[in-house]
Amino acid sequence: MRLFPLCYVNHLQTSLPCVSSHRAFISIFAILALVVSAEGSVGPSTNSSYCTESKECLEYELICKTDEYEVRHYSPTRWVSTDAEAYFMGVGAAMAFRRLFQYITGSNEGGVQMDMTAPVLVKIPEKTKMWEPAIYTLSFPLPSAYQDNPPAPTNDKLYFTEMPEMDVYVRSYGGWMLSVTSRLHAHLLTKELTRVRASYNHSYHYGVGYDSPLKLLNRHNEVWYVAEGEPVCSDPHDYW
Numbered sequence: 001m002r003l004f005p006l007c008y009v010n011h012l013q014t015s016l017p018c019v020s021s022h023r024a025f026i027s028i029f030a031i032l033a034l035v036v037s038a039e040g041s042v043g044p045s046t047n048s049s050y051c052t053e054s055k056e057c058l059e060y061e062l063i064c065k066t067d068e069y070e071v072r073h074y075s076p077t078r079w080v081s082t083d084a085e086a087y088f089m090g091v092g093a094a095m096a097f098r099r100l101f102q103y104i105t106g107s108n109e110g111g112v113q114m115d116m117t118a119p120v121l122v123k124i125p126e127k128t129k130m131w132e133p134a135i136y137t138l139s140f141p142l143p144s145a146y147q148d149n150p151p152a153p154t155n156d157k158l159y160f161t162e163m164p165e166m167d168v169y170v171r172s173y174g175g176w177m178l179s180v181t182s183r184l185h186a187h188l189l190t191k192e193l194t195r196v197r198a199s200y201n202h203s204y205h206y207g208v209g210y211d212s213p214l215k216l217l218n219r220h221n222e223v224w225y226v227a228e229g230e231p232v233c234s235d236p237h238d239y240w
Helices: 019-038 089-104 179-195
Strands: 006-009 012-017 042-044 056-058 061-065 070-074 077-086 120-125 134-141 158-163 166-173 204-209 221-226
Touching: 077 089, 089 120, 089 134, 089 158, 089 179, 120 179, 166 179, 179 204, 179 221
Parallel strands: none
Antiparallel strands: 006 012, 042 056, 061 070, 070 166, 077 134, 077 158, 120 134, 120 204, 166 221, 204 221
């Protein structure tokens, strides 16, 4: 039994094993496997301690953790999104949620019904005025089975968002994700990021929810700011 395929030199079969070709094939296969595994990190909720109500959850790599925040790395993923104009984040999120929920429960081409995934992302503009409405973007991560080829929405207010590979600063908190609590924890996170001289996108942040309204205890919410450049995982004042 041969362990390697026979070599062909100038179309002539030789008795020498193609060791180099075989190794090259394995190397190419390994690279392709890494590329495939890096895409679309939506996986079983059992991999997360706070994805308790959905079958699948957005996965991430924990880069570091301090007393005030985490730094996470997320791979590229596809989301279904919609925009809502409102004076308060909670009102806009409620309007947008209904559209997205209708999409995953069959309001799409083909009438495909999909399981709810977590978390729900609300993109919140950083600079808003009390007397002017703001545009809030709500997004659901598409299930792993539909990351590559999701059914098209029948509602023209829905669209797909390609979330790029990114590092994010994360602050977690319990209770309910309301306009006031979201702003409070966003302020606390930016205060700490300023203190450690971290660079991040100042134009918006994400309010992130993992639980349905029916869950009353042990709720989990987050605030995300997208890191710019190399994430800061330690206090620069420690080196002085």
